[in-house]
Amino acid sequence: MKGRQLRKGKKGFYFTLDAILAALILLSFFIFSSSLWLSQRTTPPRSSLLSFDILTSLDKIYVSDSSNALVQQLITDGNITRLHNTLLEQIIEFWAFGKRDLSRELFINVTYPFLEFDDFRLVIGDAVILDTIPDEHFSITGSSRILSGITENRSKFGYMARAIATKMAKNTTKIIKGDVIYSSVRRPRAGNNQNSVYITYYFDIPKNSTLYNAKWFVQAAYTDNWFQAFVNGQYIPGSAGSDPSGSKSFEGLESYLVEGRNTATLHFRFGGRGALGGDDGSSHFKIQYYSPEAGITSSFTDFNFAEVKSECPIRYKKPVYIMGDLNYLNLSIYSNVNTVSLSITFEGQDYFLEQKENIDGKVTWSNVELTSLLGTLGLDFSDLSNKYVYFNIDLDEFVEACVKDYERVLEPESKIYLRTDRTSLVYGKIDITREMNVKSYSDSHTGDFYRDITWNFSTSEATTPLLVDCQLAWLYFLGSSAEQAVYSNSDLLYSHPPQNFILEFARYAYTPYETDFLLGENIFRTKTTGSYAFNPFSSLCAYTFFIDNSVSYGDVFQTQAEAEEDAIERLNEVLGSYADALQIGKQVIGLGDVLSLWGPTKIELVIAK
Amino acid sequence: MITKKTPKIRKRAQAWLLDFLIATVIASTVFALVFLSFPFSGEDSEAVRLQRSLGMLSSSVISEGQPENWNRNNFLIPGILSDGALDPSKFIELSHLSDFQLRESLGIYPDVFYCIFLKKHEVIIIDNILFIGSENCFQDEMHTDSLVETRIVSNGTELISVVFKVWRE
Numbered sequence: 001m002k003g004r005q006l007r008k009g010k011k012g013f014y015f016t017l018d019a020i021l022a023a024l025i026l027l028s029f030f031i032f033s034s035s036l037w038l039s040q041r042t043t044p045p046r047s048s049l050l051s052f053d054i055l056t057s058l059d060k061i062y063v064s065d066s067s068n069a070l071v072q073q074l075i076t077d078g079n080i081t082r083l084h085n086t087l088l089e090q091i092i093e094f095w096a097f098g099k100r101d102l103s104r105e106l107f108i109n110v111t112y113p114f115l116e117f118d119d120f121r122l123v124i125g126d127a128v129i130l131d132t133i134p135d136e137h138f139s140i141t142g143s144s145r146i147l148s149g150i151t152e153n154r155s156k157f158g159y160m161a162r163a164i165a166t167k168m169a170k171n172t173t174k175i176i177k178g179d180v181i182y183s184s185v186r187r188p189r190a191g192n193n194q195n196s197v198y199i200t201y202y203f204d205i206p207k208n209s210t211l212y213n214a215k216w217f218v219q220a221a222y223t224d225n226w227f228q229a230f231v232n233g234q235y236i237p238g239s240a241g242s243d244p245s246g247s248k249s250f251e252g253l254e255s256y257l258v259e260g261r262n263t264a265t266l267h268f269r270f271g272g273r274g275a276l277g278g279d280d281g282s283s284h285f286k287i288q289y290y291s292p293e294a295g296i297t298s299s300f301t302d303f304n305f306a307e308v309k310s311e312c313p314i315r316y317k318k319p320v321y322i323m324g325d326l327n328y329l330n331l332s333i334y335s336n337v338n339t340v341s342l343s344i345t346f347e348g349q350d351y352f353l354e355q356k357e358n359i360d361g362k363v364t365w366s367n368v369e370l371t372s373l374l375g376t377l378g379l380d381f382s383d384l385s386n387k388y389v390y391f392n393i394d395l396d397e398f399v400e401a402c403v404k405d406y407e408r409v410l411e412p413e414s415k416i417y418l419r420t421d422r423t424s425l426v427y428g429k430i431d432i433t434r435e436m437n438v439k440s441y442s443d444s445h446t447g448d449f450y451r452d453i454t455w456n457f458s459t460s461e462a463t464t465p466l467l468v469d470c471q472l473a474w475l476y477f478l479g480s481s482a483e484q485a486v487y488s489n490s491d492l493l494y495s496h497p498p499q500n501f502i503l504e505f506a507r508y509a510y511t512p513y514e515t516d517f518l519l520g521e522n523i524f525r526t527k528t529t530g531s532y533a534f535n536p537f538s539s540l541c542a543y544t545f546f547i548d549n550s551v552s553y554g555d556v557f558q559t560q561a562e563a564e565e566d567a568i569e570r571l572n573e574v575l576g577s578y579a580d581a582l583q584i585g586k587q588v589i590g591l592g593d594v595l596s597l598w599g600p601t602k603i604e605l606v607i608a609k
Numbered sequence: 610m611i612t613k614k615t616p617k618i619r620k621r622a623q624a625w626l627l628d629f630l631i632a633t634v635i636a637s638t639v640f641a642l643v644f645l646s647f648p649f650s651g652e653d654s655e656a657v658r659l660q661r662s663l664g665m666l667s668s669s670v671i672s673e674g675q676p677e678n679w680n681r682n683n684f685l686i687p688g689i690l691s692d693g694a695l696d697p698s699k700f701i702e703l704s705h706l707s708d709f710q711l712r713e714s715l716g717i718y719p720d721v722f723y724c725i726f727l728k729k730h731e732v733i734i735i736d737n738i739l740f741i742g743s744e745n746c747f748q749d750e751m752h753t754d755s756l757v758e759t760r761i762v763s764n765g766t767e768l769i770s771v772v773f774k775v776w777r778e
Contacts, residue, residue: 016628023635053761060694060763067766113730114761114768 050118051605052143054111058088059145061110070109074102082552088145092603095124104130119608133608142606159560163567163584164550167292170579173433175542176203176264176285177471180317180390180506182221182278183310184402185270192270193312195404197277200265200307202412206291207259213288214253217538218266219281219473220246222274230265231256246280247538257287275400281317281506282473284540286435300422305333305393305414311404313337313396317345321388321469321509324422326381331365334411337395345390348500351377355394386514388507391416422513430549431466432578436524436541445533449475453536454525457543462574464546465517468524469509473538475531476503482530488515489523505532547578655754658718659775663756665716666723667773671760674699681705687714689771694763697735700727704741711742721775722752728770745778752776 063071064083071087074080079102080090087110094103107122107130108115121142122130133140178201187193205211216236220227223246229239236250264285268277303320314337333340340363341355353373356363365373374380395408436455443451459465468488476482484501486494486508493510496502508526524541526534551570557563568584674688681702689699703725706714717723724742727733732740740746749755755776761768 022632026635049758049760054768056693057761057763057768060692061766061768065766111768114770 050114051120051141051607054114055088055143055145055603055605058091058110059086061087063087063090066110068110070106074106088603092124095127095129100129115607121604121606123602123604123606125602133606140606140608142604144602144604159558159563160553160556161560161563161567162551162553163564163571165571165575165579165584170430170432171288171290171577172431173435173542174203174205174287174289175433175435175471175540176201176287177319177540178219178279178281178283179306179319180221180279180281180504181306181308181314182268182276182280183308183314183408184275184312184400184404185225185268185277186273186275186401187403188401193402193404195270195277195311195402196309197268197314198265198307198309199268199279200263200412201285202304202307203262203264203285205257205259205262205287205289209259209289209291211254211257211287211289214251214257214286216250216253216264216283216285217540218248218250218283219279219538220268221276221278221280222246222271224271224274225277226269226271227277228267230263230267232258232263233265281319281504282471282538284471286540300420301418303416303418304412305410307412308395308410309407311407312402313394313398314408314410315398316393316395316410317504318391318393318416319388319507320391320416320418321467321507322384322386322418322420323467323509323511324385324420324513326385326418326420328367328417328419329370329381329384330367330417331370331391331415332417333363333393333395333414334361335363335395335409335414336361337408337410339394339396341394341398343392344384345392345504346384346387347494348496348502350392351379353377385420386511388509390504430547430579431544432463432547433542433544436468436470436543438536439523441536445531446475448535448537449533450536451528451533452525453534453539454523455536455541456521456523458521459517459519459545460576461519462547462576463578465512465543466546467509467511467544468522468541469544470507470524470541471539472506472508472526473535474505475533475535477531480531482528482532484532485527487523487525487527489518491515505534547576548574549579655777659721659754659756659777662717662721662723663758663773663775666725666775667758667760667771669715670703670725670773671762671771681710684714687711690762694765695727695769695771697764700741701736701738704736704738708743717775720777722778723773723775725774726772728772729767733769742774746774751778753778 062083063075063080063085066072066087068087071080071090075083079099082090082093085093087106091103091107094100094106103124119133120130121128121133121140178199181197181199183195183197185193185195185197216229216231218227218229218239225246227239227248229236229248229250231253234256236253236256239248239250266279266283268279270277300323303318305316305318308314308316331342335358337358339355339357341352342365343350343352345351351374353370354365356365371381374383393410395410434457436457439454439456441450441453445451455470457468482496482501484494484496484505485492488510493515494508528534551567551574554563554566554570557566571584669686670689672686672688673690675685676683677691679685679687679699679702684706687699687703687706689695689703691699703711711717711723712719722743722745724740724746726740726746727735745751753776755774758773760771760773762771763769
C-alpha cells in the first residue's frame, strides 16, 4: 500500500514537472523569436551606426581629395607623403610611424563636428589613441576595421624600392629677355647729340654646365640706330653699324660665355633720324645648356633691372608677368639721377603713380605706398594679378631730344620684388623650359610680319605645366584700326574689342590656372586684323614645366637588386630626355618583415550609448 | 467500497483539469504574445509606424540601391551611395521620384510624413535641392510627433550627415 501511494505521488510530481518544462520551452521559444523579430525591426542604436559610418566614410576619402584644411596643410608640410592613403589609413600610418599627436589631431579634425557631443574611444592595435568615455560608463557600442599599409593584391613577401634623384642634371633653355629701354641720341633741333646709351643685362650660368647653343637677337628702338654688342666685354664681330630692320642676330656665342656671372652689353648711338637709342623690348639672349644644378632657373619673385648708362634722361619699361594673385610688391631703384617717376601699364592702359626726389642714391616704393597709390587710382593688387604689368621708370624728366649733360647710371641692383599666392609653389621642383615651335603663319602684313600665327608645344603625363610666356615682336601703323586676339587652344584669352587696344603688345603669358592645357599638343595663337601684326621669327615663345625627381614604391621583386633596378628604371622614365639623375638615393623595403609599412592593424571606434 | 472510491476519482480528475488549465493558460499567453509581436498583425501603434518608416527609409537610402546604377525608370531600391560614398547624381535622381514611388519603394506608411536632407554645419544644397520628401520638413512646430536619424557618409572630400526625418502632423 505504501509503495503504491508513493508511485501515485511521483506521478503528480512528473505531471507538474512536465508542465513546467513545457512552459519553459515555450517561453524560451517566445523570448527567442520575439527578440529576433524586434532586433530586425528596430533601428540599431545611434552610437553603433555612428561608429560604423565614421570608420567606413573615413576609409572612402583619399587624402589627396580631402577638402580638410589640416590635411592640406600636412601635405604642404610634407607630413603626408602618400597621397593615395585614405584618411583612415593616414591616421593609422601616423600612429604606426610614431606620430601619435598627428594621428589624434587628424582624427579629431576630420570627424568634427560629428563626435562633438559624444564620449568615444579610438583604439589602434592595442593602443588607446583617444578616450573620453568616463570609467563608470558601461554601456558602449562600436565598430572596427582591419587595414594594412600594404596595397591589396600585392605579395607580402619580397622587396620593393623607391628612388630619388639627389643630384641631377637637366637640359634646359635660359632666356634673357630684353626690356624696353631708351634714351635720347638726338639734339633738340636735329642731328647727333653724341650721347651713347649702354644697356647691360646680367645673368648667371650654373657651374659645370655644358653649353649647346647661345644666340642673341637684338632689336633696336629705332630701326636706324647704330649699335655694338659685347658679351662679357668682348666685342661681337659684325655687330657694329646699323641694319635696315634695326635688328641683328648673333649665333655661336657659346665661347663668349663663362660659368657664373655673365654680361651682355649693347651700345646704342645716333643713326640717321631716330631720336632714341636703346632696346625695343623684343631682344633676347637664348642659351641652351646641360646643367648639373637642377634648381629653379627663373625667379618669379625678383625682377632685376638691367644696368643703363646715358648722358640724357632714361625711360625704362620693365614687363613683369605676375603669376598668381599678387599680395606683396615693392620697388627699389638705385641710381644717381635727380628724380625718378613711376607709372604702370597693363592691358593697354597707363597709370601714373608718383615722382620722387632721389636723395641718397636710392628711391623706393614700399608695399604700403604702392597699395595706397593704386588705391587712389581705384586699383588694387587683384587688377595686377595674372597678367603682364609694365613698370615704367623715368630717370629724370624724360625728353626725346636732349643736350647731353651728366652720366646717369641705373644700377643693376635695382629691382621689383613681389609675392603671389603661387610664387612659393615653384620651389623644390625641377623646372624645364623649352622654346615653342612656330607651327604656322598666314595673312601677311609687311615683310616677316603676319596677322595669324600659331606656336605649339607638347605636354605629357610625366610633366606638370607651369607657364607659357611669349615675347612678341610687333608692328603697328599708328592711327589705324586693328583687332587683337590671343588664344590658348580654342580658349580666347584676350580680345580687343571689347578689351582695351594694346599698343605695345610685346608680352603675353598664361598658366594652367587661366586655361586648360591639353595632354599632347597645345596651341598658342595670335590673330590680328588691320595694321597690327607680329613677326613669328623674331618673337620668342617658351613653355616652362616641372618634372618630378622621384618615384614611389613599385612592384614587389624576389631580390633587392631587382627592386632597385626597377625603381631606377622608373625614375629615368620620369626624367625622360629632360634631365639625368647623377646621383640616386634608394630606399628598399623588405616585405617579409615589413620594415616601414604598417599593418594589418585593427582600428576600433567605440562610442558610449 | 463505493463511498471510498469516489474521492480518489475526483482527486485524479482535479489533477488532470489543473494540468490542462495551466497548459492552456501558458499556450494562450505564448500565442497572444507572439501574435501581438508579429509585424503588420492588426493596427500598429503610431510610434511603431514612425519607427518602422524611419528604419526602412534610412537603411534603403544609405545603400547603393538596386540595381546599382539605378535610375528613375528602373529602380527597385533608390540608394544614394556609389562605392560607399555619396553619389550626388543618385541624390538628384532620388529627388525626381514621386511621393508614391518613394513610399512604395522605401516602405513608408501612408500617414507618415518624411524628408531627407544633407548637412554639415549647415544644410547642403545640391543642384538647388534643399531636401527630398514631404513639405514642412523644417517646420518643426507643425510636427505632432517626429523621429530623426542621422547617418554619416563621405562625399569624396569630407564627412557629411544624411538626415532622415519622419513625423505626423
